[in-house]
Amino acid sequence: MADVATRTIDTAGMGADVSIRSLVKRYGPVTAVEDISLAVASGEFLSVLGPSGSGKTTVLMCLAGFEIPSAGSLHIGGREVTALPPNRREIGVIFQRYALFPHMSVRDNVRFPLKMRGMARRQAEAVVEEALATVRLSGFGDRLPAQLSGGQQQRVALARAISFRPPLLLMDEPLSALDKKLREEMQAEIKDLQRRLGLTVIFVTHDQEEALTMSDRIAVMSHGRLEQVGTPEEIYGNPATSFVARFVGETNILPGIVHRRSGQDGTVALDGGGEIAVPLPAERRLAEGSAAEVMLRPEHVAVMPAGSGVNGLAARLVGHSFAGATVALTFEAAGGQRLVARRPARELAGLAPGAEVVLVPEAGQARCFARTGQGA
């Protein structure tokens, strides 16, 4: 594989497209992944987001070849890899706990994939140095992994995974072992590297903020199924299911009954009293009279003084918590329904606990889902 060395790391656009078709993975009676289909474009950064046990790792392990799918097929760069052993898939994998070889120096770790490809030592040295420089670890080559910090170890893992120029990088919660500040630094570094190399990245995380900031698209999983695939804006602003709405970002959940429906719009009569206007796209099969849930992001709740004449939900301020630029205000509406509004801090002036207000949903921002009975 002499050509591996002659390509330089700055070549862009080397990413492979990935296609997952009807993937199913069962472990005995447990179905970890249930019929997932997903296409990832070349050079795309896709996050897989979901709660613990939702099957994220399983999808990744099937792609990497460590698990054999129970059904379905996998294609990478146009080639079917479903039954291909992991060592022939040419995929870089980054593990949560780094998985550096403890008995090898940093240099030998990074050289490992080159050695496995039979690259001459001299040539490999140059590639190793370049890869280490890419992750800003030049000069650390002689250390053992145990002599590095967590962030440095993860960077070595990164250097090792890109040194053989795989077109696809799989990362399983690579940053979850790092503290917040380091994690943010590494997010930027990974993102930067991905752009420069034009890599396709599939990035598993259960940190929604991480997914929202880093991804071109996000795939949200729950119970082994895909809930929604979309850009961060779509996922946050237009969740397809109540699960996605609950899982990504903060949200107020208001149970009610669909009161009136006309075309793409409707109103929901809330259980606690009051009415809310919601968009009702055709694909939401919510007939009049059916049980529904209205989701409202806190930043889409405007706070008006009581008696100002606007239409909204009468509520009383019960608490607030200050978060720098914004403040989260907790209200109690009729029927004991709690709502949170997130407003710029200056709006708090003049509001004391017990204050009576009217809460006004921002037009077009409420989302309505069928009530599934899975609780709040």
Next chain:
Amino acid sequence: MSALAAGDRRRLSGPASLMLVAPFVLVLIAVFCWPILQLLSASLFDPDFTLRHYEQVLTSEFTLGVFLRTFRVSFLVACFALVVGYPVAALMRSLPPMGAAIVGACVLIPLWTSVLVRSFAWTVLLQRNGVVNEALQGLGITSGPLSFLYNEAAVVIAQGHVMLPFMIMPIYQSLRAIPDELPRAALSLGASRTAVFREVIWPLSRPGVVAGFLMVFIVTLGAFVTPALIGGPRSLMLATLISGEITENLNWPLGAALSAVLLVMVMLLIGLFSRFLRFGRVEM
């Protein structure tokens, strides 16, 4: 109360500790250390001080031959145990907990079975009218009974069997310490299955291999029961030679000198390799 004071309170007082260890230490001194010193002196005084017996041990072609054979057999036993034991440890590591527990029990049942019982079984298997011979003749592979017993090969197999748990357990422990991600990472980086073993699994399990190998080697140097029952006069080992000098030839000084040399060798080996050894830590 400071943490230091609390730490002190947790410990028994000096005199109380002394009173608790003293009985066993006294028994050790009286029934272990003292007899060994007596044995050493028996090798040096006959009745006056002499190094004659050591000279005999170290110059006689016969005893040197026995030393050589003991080392060779011990080395072969360790190799045999490694070759048979490593795959068992690897199998145990690769199985889910229930399967690993079952294989673990299979490893420990022989450990818990008397060495004599095991020698008996090998006798039954290997003797002239034994199981192996009958099977070979039954299958028409051989026409008459062969002698498998009373030679070095039989000792290596039987003693290898006795020592297997000492090889398997430390290897299993070091294999268990390798997280699943490491072989997976190696595979994803392009290593073949054999390369994963050569580059990752083997180097990381080497501490267990070294510990097992040394323990088997050292213990076999002084092994008595199996060589006595399975080995013949032509495969005499150190322990059987010592026993013969003392119980048959009644040559106490020579037996004592041989014992002293064996003891010093074993202690030297243990001292040299103490870092790697895990005596008293073979887990159930």
Next chain:
Amino acid sequence: MNVTTRLPHPAIAAARLAGILGVLFLLIPTLIVVPISVGPDKYLHFPPRGFSLEWYGTLIGDPGWMRAALFSLQIAVLVTLLSTALGTAAALALTRGRLHGARALSVAVLAPIVAPNIVVAVAMYLFFSRLGMSGSLVAFVLAHTVLATPYVVITVSAALAAADPDLELAAMSLGASRSRAFVHATLPLILPGVIAGAVFAFVVSFDEAVVSFFLSSVRDKTLPRKIFEELDYDVSPVVAAVSTVLTFLSVGLLGLAAVLRRRAPRAPATKA
């Protein structure tokens, strides 16, 4: 839909097979001895041509075997009591005490199981012969106690290491005396370890072959020494019956100890 199965890599399949063969090899003695002991043939035959408990009958009817078994049992019981007491006390001092050179001492305490059996046996033989005690019950009990106590020390030390010393402090802060605190807070926690140690001691003594080989006299011999003689002289199915009994006894007892030790993690089962 495309269902795929991947056969294990040939190298892995071969390694697995080697592992399974290794396990079978480990089980050979047990798998051979038990069937032979219940076969009807006078001469050892495998596989047995029928079922008979004749050899167990012969065994029970033979005063020589019974004497040896009783003698071994007597020794083992005394050794168990003695080494459990000595070993538990020593473990307490070594893990919870204040001793100069405690570390060196914990190594020294293991010497009897690390030193070559043959050397220990010959030394004790010389020692007890000079005292005119060779073959006596006292000699056997003392010798086996030296060999068995280290196992008790290791097992109980492990149990103590797992038991939180703060519990005793807590008990004392609630008004218990030092000794009452030990009895109520620590002892219940380490008891499984102590019992496991006692079981080890019993089995070590009952199965001990090398020291017994030298210390036994024509009249007073232990069961292993008796088996030794039989094996040297003539291999009969009675030995298979004894071996079976011995195996089930050891495996049963040590299996029990293993279950007990689940609660007292990390301790050994070494036996050379």
